[in-house]
Amino acid sequence: DQRLGAEGGAGAQLQQALSLAKITLAAEQLGVASEALDLAVAYTLEREQFGRAIASYQAVKHKAADMKLKVEVARSSVYYAACVASEVLAEDGDERIAAELDEAAAMAKGYCSDTVFFNAGNALQLFxxxxxxxxxxxxxxxxxxxxxxxxxxxxxxxxxxxxxxLLDGESA
Structure with missing residues (x-):
């Protein structure tokens, strides 16, 4: 009596829970990536070398710009995935959009995983x-x-x- 739905039918609910967990983790990763950028910028503005802040050097600016670009793209992917999840979880949600949840979650988690490690690594280098x-x-x-x-x-x-x-159902 504690089963998730009918016998043998819990797979879809578990997959939905995993997709929602990926979206939640992607949102956390976005926050970490954004904060790593903010910490790096603040540090480079206060750290001086050769009489000026290291944030004034072009190489540091380029690194910060790359980090900011990745944060903004990650933000878009998380927002999209969150919108899809919101539609799926709504009582009057469109059943057709439920198929997009796994794809949107994988896109958000994949990009945010790359972004968070890139930003944290670059911030560590700037420190x-x-x-x-x-x-x-x-x-x-x-x-x-x-x-x-x-x-x-x-x-x-x-x-x-x-x-x-994307390739499901197509022959190789």
């Missing part, structure tokens, strides 16, 4: 050697980025799942 010390929180963001990147499948695994969804 230099002090980034690994307990004095700065960026080391915690880096560790969280690596752990969340692997949880529920990294970017490569998500892209494989998307490819399988």
């Amino acid at each position: 230099g050697g002090v980034g690994f010390t307990a004095e700065y929180d960026i080391q915690l963001y880096f560790k969280r980025a690596k752990a969340s990147e692997l949880y529920l499948g990294n970017g490569a695994v998500q892209r494989e799942q998307i490819a399988a969804m």
Whole structure:
């Protein structure tokens, strides 16, 4: 009497729960990636080398711009996945959109997994050697980025799942 639906029918509900978990994790990864960028920018604005803030150097600006670009694309993927999830979970939701949930979740998780590790790694580089010390929180963001990147499948695994969804039913 504690089953998820009819006997043998729990697979769809479990898959939906996994997709929702991926979207939730992707949103967390977006927050970590965004905060890693903010921490790096704040540090580079205060850290001086050769009489000026290191944020004024072109190479640092380019790295920060790449990080910002990835955050904004990740934000779009999370928003899209959240909208699909909202439609699926609505009482009067469209049944046709339920098929998009797995794909949207995999896209968001895949891109956010890549983004969070990229941003945390670059932020750690911008902090230099002090980034690994307990004095700065960026080391915690880096560790969280690596752990969340692997949880529920990294970017490569998500892209494989998307490819399988798109190619399902086609002969090779």
